Amino acid sequence: xxxxxxxxxxxxxxxxxxxxxxxxxxxxxxxxxxxxxxxxxxxxxxxxxxxxxxxxxxxxxxxxxxxxxxxxxxxxxxxxxxxxxxxxxxxxxxxxxxxxxxxxxxxxxxxxxxxxxxxxxxxxxxxxxxxxxxxxxxxxxxxxxxxxxxxxxxxxxxxxxxxxxxxxxxxxxxxxxxxxxxxxxxxxxxxxxxxxxxxxxxxxxxxxxxxxxxxxxxxxxxxxxxxxxxxxxxxxxxxxxxxxxxxxxxxxxxxxxxxxxxxxxxxxxxxxxxxxxxxxxxxxxxxxxxxxxxxxxxxxxxxxxxxxxxxxxxxxxxxxxxxxxxxx
Numbered sequence: 001x002x003x004x005x006x007x008x009x010x011x012x013x014x015x016x017x018x019x020x021x022x023x024x025x026x027x028x029x030x031x032x033x034x035x036x037x038x039x040x041x042x043x044x045x046x047x048x049x050x051x052x053x054x055x056x057x058x059x060x061x062x063x064x065x066x067x068x069x070x071x072x073x074x075x076x077x078x079x080x081x082x083x084x085x086x087x088x089x090x091x092x093x094x095x096x097x098x099x100x101x102x103x104x105x106x107x108x109x110x111x112x113x114x115x116x117x118x119x120x121x122x123x124x125x126x127x128x129x130x131x132x133x134x135x136x137x138x139x140x141x142x143x144x145x146x147x148x149x150x151x152x153x154x155x156x157x158x159x160x161x162x163x164x165x166x167x168x169x170x171x172x173x174x175x176x177x178x179x180x181x182x183x184x185x186x187x188x189x190x191x192x193x194x195x196x197x198x199x200x201x202x203x204x205x206x207x208x209x210x211x212x213x214x215x216x217x218x219x220x221x222x223x224x225x226x227x228x229x230x231x232x233x234x235x236x237x238x239x240x241x242x243x244x245x246x247x248x249x250x251x252x253x254x255x256x257x258x259x260x261x262x263x264x265x266x267x268x269x270x271x272x273x274x275x276x277x278x279x280x281x282x283x284x285x286x287x288x289x290x291x292x293x294x295x296x297x298x299x300x301x302x303x304x305x306x307x308x309x310x311x312x313x314x315x316x317x318x319x320x321x322x323x324x325x326x327x328x
Contacts, residue, residue: 088290092313224254257284261294
């Protein structure tokens with residue numbers, strides 16, 4: 001029996017080594033890049049393998065999975081984010097992002113939840129079931145709307161998405177993404193200037209294609225680079241949406257700004273898994289903002305959970321740091 005256990009352990013260690021090799025090869029793109037989303041999961045698996053190896057074969061064998069666990073744990077522990085401070089200064093400004101997954105019922109639940117949270121700006125993705133007039137009616141407290149619909153063909157599949165931005169304050173689209181945008185641009189991103197009571201803000205809502213092919217990963221990286229270049233000249237910006245990327249992916253470092261809230265203990269996808277999933281939905285801000293509260297919302301009937309950030313907007317932005325002013 002013990003011999004069979006050792007054979008099983010050897011097979012598991014081989015598969016674990018293959019997964020770690022793919023994790024290291026993430027900069028090469030699909031499919032290796034997908035392993036980065038499971039960084040904490042690989043660490044947990046490694047702990048289990050090390051414990052099993054120690055019980056069956058001793059500490060020398062246990063070192064094989066234990067060593068990469070230390071590396072994975074260090075990557076997880078040192079994840080960069082902005083920690084909330086309830087008493088942070090600045091005028092209150094609350095934003096939220098939600099992927100409705102084409103569900104009108106999920107949008108209706110989202111409207112009720114966002115109203116209760118007193119949100120100023122809402123970023124929506126995958127709202128193909130709703131026309132602009134229907135969105136305006138559903139989110140009647142947010143009369144200012146921009147939206148964009150994109151369809152892109154991949155080998156063997158087609159991806160269509162509509163993203164929308166709703167606000168209590170006036171919006172003006174620029175670049176790609178307004179209703180009159182250039183139809184040749186094939187990356188669903190929405191850019192807008194918002195006139196908040198304290199200061200103007202640049203908003204970027206993005207929903208890159210799911211990274212299921214190498215082409216999709218390349219397009220996502222190109223979108224993030226574009227956003228970094230555009231926003232590097234701006235003083236106050238917020239990037240938000242279902243970005244189809246975790247904080248441990250190499251592409252996440254291309255995004256400008258820092259993530260609002262700790263992504264290490266939260267799950268936004270899949271929505272039914274309260275713990276142990278991954279965070280693909282994000283809100284990133286530059287140094288003009290403080291953070292009072294950041295949270296993941298309830299399961300509203302989509303495959304994603306919403307994310308919310310209560311920010312503090314400072315009237316005069318501090319000196320820009322290299323970290324938030326340009327892609328990392």
